[in-house]
Amino acid sequence: MSEHVDIDLARERALAEADLPAAAAKLAGMSITEVVETLWRTSYQRGAVLFRLLSKERALETFERFEPAHQADLLRALQDEEVTGLFAGLDPDDRVGLLDEVPAVVAKRLLLGLTPHERSLTTLMLGYPARSVGRRMSPEYVRAHPEFTAGHVLETVRNRASEAETIYMIPVTDGEKRLIGVVSLREILAAPEDTRVADLMQTPEYATVSDDAEYVARRCGDANLLAMPVVDSEKRLVGILTIDDAHQILRDAEDEDIARAGGSEPLRRPYLSTSAFKIARARVVWLLVLAVSALLTVQVLGIFEATLEQKVVLALFIPLLTGTGGNTGSQAATTITRALAMGEVTSKDVGRVLLREFRVGTTLGLLLGVLGFVLASLVYDVPTGLVIGSTLLCVCAMAATVGGAMPLIAKAIRVDPAVFSTPFITTFCDATGLLIYFSLAKVILGI
Amino acid sequence: MSEHVDIDLARERALAEADLPAAAAKLAGMSITEVVETLWRTSYQRGAVLFRLLSKERALETFERFEPAHQADLLRALQDEEVTGLFAGLDPDDRVGLLDEVPAVVAKRLLLGLTPHERSLTTLMLGYPARSVGRRMSPEYVRAHPEFTAGHVLETVRNRASEAETIYMIPVTDGEKRLIGVVSLREILAAPEDTRVADLMQTPEYATVSDDAEYVARRCGDANLLAMPVVDSEKRLVGILTIDDAHQILRDAEDEDIARAGGSEPLRRPYLSTSAFKIARARVVWLLVLAVSALLTVQVLGIFEATLEQKVVLALFIPLLTGTGGNTGSQAATTITRALAMGEVTSKDVGRVLLREFRVGTTLGLLLGVLGFVLASLVYDVPTGLVIGSTLLCVCAMAATVGGAMPLIAKAIRVDPAVFSTPFITTFCDATGLLIYFSLAKVILGI
Known part of the structure; x- marks a missing residue:
């Protein structure tokens, strides 16, 4: 971006030092896009101060470009009459989005500030289910009759x-x-x-x-x-x-x-105007879920503690094997999640998808398995090589199939495939991978 | 999707059994969107057979909706004169996209099939750099002079x-x-x-x-x-x-x-019309890169093999700790990659981003660390609890900071942040996490 948006340093300094007349002059010289990008880069409290320096029309145009959660943050720092004006100026669909983000008492007050016509349009749209197109459409359009010329x-x-x-x-x-x-x-x-x-x-x-x-x-x-x-x-x-x-x-x-896909909830606000606490809050649930489910791997490894004591070298490969399983699984899950979203695959394709992913996983597993066998045989010994190679083959085939199945299951039980897949695949592939690894090790090494 | 697109079973069966007149009738009764979705679900060879059953105009409309790589697949299965007709019917920008996907000799033949005017428009656009807007724009527009009424x-x-x-x-x-x-x-x-x-x-x-x-x-x-x-x-x-x-x-x-983000290259074709071999090819490079860099974790663990032999219980927590580090790092990297793409953050914000990520990571690390300490102290003993808790704290703080830095570094050296971040963060967080873990274990447990 730096090469595209030429926000000069003097301008930033004026804004930063709260030299308000200078800041107002700078803001007046910017395009709406530049104003939006400037406000993205400040906390919402300081954003509100700058926001007041804009002309009424430009303020509305800027406000319309923010995400609803960010709009709601900003409203909290503005005066009542400013809020009423902004709210009345929004399109009905944007109004509905914003109402979802503010407390009920504020929502009620905002609705009362509208003209009766605007209020009825808005409450009509509020009646449609969350996430439905009814809440995002525009009720203002031109229509024609077939007999018109x-x-x-x-x-x-x-x-x-x-x-x-x-x-x-x-x-x-x-x-x-x-x-x-x-x-x-x-x-x-x-x-x-x-x-x-x-x-x-x-x-x-x-x-x-x-x-x-x-x-x-x-x-x-x-x-x-x-x-x-x-x-x-x-x-x-x-x-x-x-x-x-x-x-x-x-x-x-x-x-x-x-x-x-990266294991957190969306911020729904620009990064730099979100506090560290809010960022941590968007990540903590996922991190806890993943950490708690990783306790399963501690359990599985606990079962094989005696095996590990006899052959500590097995521990060295744990991150490599669980990592490869997790990667293969998440590749498959990502592909199928996307294909579902784009309508390329539907729930009834489960058979075709699983067969295909099993073949892909086996192909990848064969390649990695042979490589793993050769390397581990050279560095350690042939039995260790056999354990590593066969584990890689089994883990890849299993992880790809399971990874491909998860989004379809999520879709069938009406859960967001992205939410459902990530923690389940990581945990499942790690735990199953370790089970496969130590079982094969026990058989091949005769421990 | 299943609830939206009502492709009835009889229709699918007719298409599948290559009962061509029946298939032609079915296709004729579909909207273009339904035709596109039907062709997405077959191999390109069978897709080409169905494609020929469409009227010339509908064939072009369908073809325009495919991605260039998918178009190129289809062209290979069609006759020369069909290809020339389709190509001439495309908009200049779509033509340029398709030319990038076919072998040079085919591209040359396709260009020769155009009228001189269309050819000059197309070659002009081919002259602009790859990925530039020059290759995707339309050179056909209406313009006005300021003095016009x-x-x-x-x-x-x-x-x-x-x-x-x-x-x-x-x-x-x-x-x-x-x-x-x-x-x-x-x-x-x-x-x-x-x-x-x-x-x-x-x-x-x-x-x-x-x-x-x-x-x-x-x-x-x-x-x-x-x-x-x-x-x-x-x-x-x-x-x-x-x-x-x-x-x-x-x-x-x-x-x-x-x-x-899921560790593979895009297929650039609908999932069900891509062969298992091509799917594996889109994934193998990443999987190899990740597996080879995971060898670093084997090396790091090798250093601590003696420590592990003295206290095998340490091995049980390896997947938990490396997993948590990897998750924290990828959360940060995903957030910053997205913020960069949306223009919310630029390369010069590196200081603000790192400070913020360090604070977020420390917050998350404190929470997980306390939990880890309590749990591990209860199940094992207090010294083990101390090792697990302090490792979680350090790993989270480190992983969030590094994860936040990676996309900015990638941007600065002009590499796609998504390509650069994933393998580097996984490897780096795993290896560094293990170093932190065993160093803390040696100090706290006095091994």
């Missing part, structure tokens, strides 16, 4: 260009507001003015209001749509999901997936 | 609506094609017909043609833009990056990041 639609679009969330994709509905097609503004413009919408519209790709937001966002992006109509259970149009909201949903989902 | 621009847009990549964001250029502003179609429509573009246009957010594609795509998405103008070093407009291309770039980058 292109010229008439263009006129409507012109009049409503400033308020609707998007005017580039226009849902077509019948007299009962049921979705029957979509037409793009591009087609409206390209067609002669008296063409009927019915002759231009296409079969719509649409989502149902209770669908998972991430799933809908991915479909919207993958199908290259600028917006996707959202309907209720009777196919009546209730809103649209625009590509920029889809982008935000996918970015949040990615945040979560990446954090969980 | 809104009515005139609307007329131009109407005439070019069918060919330009987007008509919703219009770059404004001066007489020398230098970018001086942007105007949205929304603003053109909302304004009176005789308004000058100069009075409507806004300061543009733009990218330079050699900028990293992922960086530009993220900016485009984060700033909620439908398209971003791309200029050369003299600020002359050369293309635009549209939001749907940005979405695809980010999805590919996410694929890569997630795969590498």
